[in-house]
Amino acid sequence: MNREEAWALVCAWVQSPNLRKHLLAVEAAMRAYARRFGEDEEAWGIVGLLHDMDYDRHPSLEEHPFVAAEELRRRGVPEAWVRAVLAHGDHTGVPRQSLMERALFACDEMVGFVIAVALVKGRSLGNVDPDSVIRKMRDKAFARGVRREDLVRGAEELGIPLEEHIATVVEALRPIASELGLEG
Numbered sequence: 001m002n003r004e005e006a007w008a009l010v011c012a013w014v015q016s017p018n019l020r021k022h023l024l025a026v027e028a029a030m031r032a033y034a035r036r037f038g039e040d041e042e043a044w045g046i047v048g049l050l051h052d053m054d055y056d057r058h059p060s061l062e063e064h065p066f067v068a069a070e071e072l073r074r075r076g077v078p079e080a081w082v083r084a085v086l087a088h089g090d091h092t093g094v095p096r097q098s099l100m101e102r103a104l105f106a107c108d109e110m111v112g113f114v115i116a117v118a119l120v121k122g123r124s125l126g127n128v129d130p131d132s133v134i135r136k137m138r139d140k141a142f143a144r145g146v147r148r149e150d151l152v153r154g155a156e157e158l159g160i161p162l163e164e165h166i167a168t169v170v171e172a173l174r175p176i177a178s179e180l181g182l183e184g
Contacts, residue, residue: 001077006046009075013053021180023049025115025173029107032172033158037099044100047084051104061091096157106154110169113151115180116143118173124184125177130166 030048034041054068121127155165
């Protein structure tokens with residue numbers, strides 16, 4: 001599956017504009033980490049783009065991301081991609097083993113939080129830096145649904161200091177700020 005086919009699949013399965021933006025953001029962050037680690041940027045980006053493709057239709061923990069994994073297998077994508085999709089959720093019981101799997105978990109969690117910070121800072125990624133994200137992480141009333149321990153664990157699983165992980169994600173998102181509605 002190439003990027004064009006992956007985007008067509010997202011468009012067929014995902015109607016929510018916010019979920020589409022999330023998928024684009026995770027794709028960008030995954031591509032940044034693929035470059036950093038010398039991995040296949042196209043593959044990592046596609047995995048980021050597809051990881052929540054079933055969430056609109058199947059938002060329950062009993063179905064997500066299992067339905068996506070089943071559809072991706074049906075379409076013949078590499079099993080490493082399917083494993084990464086499954087491993088991005090702790091509830092699946094699929095342990096994160098590969099670097100791609102750990103990166104997807106780390107990017108998924110952090111992207112959502114960084115976007116939330118940007119939304120309250122003038123709807124601009126230009127106003128977001130690691131310090132502002134860490135300050136918001138300490139504010140328990142901000143983005144209550146985000147488990148701070150998952151943000152920290154994502155960086156730890158990648159073996160990267162938290163501030164560096166935040167900076168990597170923020171820098172990965174800036175080139176697509178207009179697509180995300182976060183250019184300020």
